[in-house]
Amino acid sequence: MDFIVQGTHLIAQGIKKSFATKTVLRGVDLEAERGEFIAIVGKSGCGKSTLLRLLAGLDTPDTGMVWIDGNALQGQNKVARVMFQDARLLPWKKVLYNVGLGVKDDWKPRAREALEHVGLLDRENEWPAVLSGGERQRVALARALITRPPLLLLDEPLGALDALTRIEMQQLLENLWLEHGFTALLITHDVDEAVALADRVILIEEGQIALDVPITLSRPRHRGSAEFAALKGRILNRVMGVNDDRQPSLRVLQSVV
Amino acid sequence: MLKNFKTWFSDYAVVWLLPIVILFGWQFLVQFEVIPRRMLPMPTEVLETAWKLLQSGELFKHITVSAQRALTGLLIGGGIAFIVGLVNGMFSPSEKLIDSTLQMVRTVPNLALTPLVILWFGIGDTARIFLISLGVFFPIYLNTFHGVRYVDKGLIEMGRTYGLSRWGLFTQIILPGALPSILVGLRYSLGIMWLTLIVAETIAATAGIGFMTQSAREFMQIDVMFFAVILYAMLGKLADATAKTLERRLLAWHPNYQKA
């Protein structure tokens, strides 16, 4: 169990952000406990990626503060690693070298170990171009985890994968999270994925947090269970703007998931 | 057996058929003076001349001189173009300051400046190297600039979040990302390099392939002149092949260069 890293304690306080003509975030308050797994859902364009970029320190909020373990975030967030929807591997580096990107000392054995964790050690000498979409994301995951980051920010990393690969990746992600103990913020458009992985699901709507649902189901979670379906239904209803507690119609369900 | 020969013939040998027929026809036409000998040498004569020049060491001397001029020009012009392209691609103030001026100058064909260049530098090698430098500058500048400018922004952002320094970003992301474009520029400028060299060497040179041709003309050595043309073609081909090899090596990661 020497993998356990202390997850980050993260606080976002009164975050506002506008672009030229458009206010995207109108005061977001969010706190993540050490080692907590939070899923963020919301309609496309509601500002999820914007929030994540602010937490990563890639951009600065107009007002509001981000606190990382009690320190105000300034410039780039050094404890965070980001995973994007496109794997963003460097096409001109072999898999192993991609995983070791930015790591200085003794990186090769560490990169191999990280690759082993995602089950791709045998592909270390391949060019990224020959990998499948799922494999690329696994390499990206290895690259994100090689430095044992206390905070992992994931911007729809599984969004482009086919359904089966996605479920496989979700399990991998959950296992690595359980093993490493980092704090995770996962943006997803898949409510099923959110309920399967997260301790809390947060809905962003009109630039604010509109819903914050703790998911207390025990792990490993069974997607077939009644509680799972009920939670998912509740969140979906809210996302789609249905205010009573009826199960959403099948049509709505399919259009979102 | 017969079938093997057939496929061998239709796959490989057939491309040589026409050149061989032409060579024989040519030899025949000149040998029997259908075409006067002072207009066209016989292929056998050209070969003989090539052999003689090779043995006397003269050929080697001229090629060395020509190659030196070409490469010096490429190094100076291409080097400056590469650096200016990088800087303009990465820093927009410098782009604003320099790029549009360069775009204006670009429309002037380098060879049009020959008389002026002779006036400025005389008829020595400086003038020739200057013309070559000028010619290779623009393809390399433009392609370096565009290559750097259009490196995937997502990759650069990723590099920043993964703790790469500015130097690391440059060497590991920007430069390799721009490389395919830069190599296109290099290949293109090699063509211009030879063309400029050929023209520049006919101006009062005292050595080099161009000089060899000029003096051969004075003595009506049509076989030497002919051989010089072939030599230029071979050197051009060599430069092109080098560029291609360079691309295959440096861009092995690129899907275009991977075996299917």
Ligand SMILES: Nc1ncnc2c1ncn2[C@@H]1O[C@H](COP(=O)(O)OP(=O)(O)O)[C@@H](O)[C@H]1O
């Ligand atoms: N750099 C930017 N400049 C202008 N508008 C932006 C910029 N980044 C995001 N936006 C806008 O902000 C809104 C939220 O974007 P984003 O956070 O990417 O949404 P999503 O929730 O789909 O991730 C969108 O309308 C988008 O067009």
Ligand SMILES: [Mg+2]
């Ligand atoms: Mg987004």
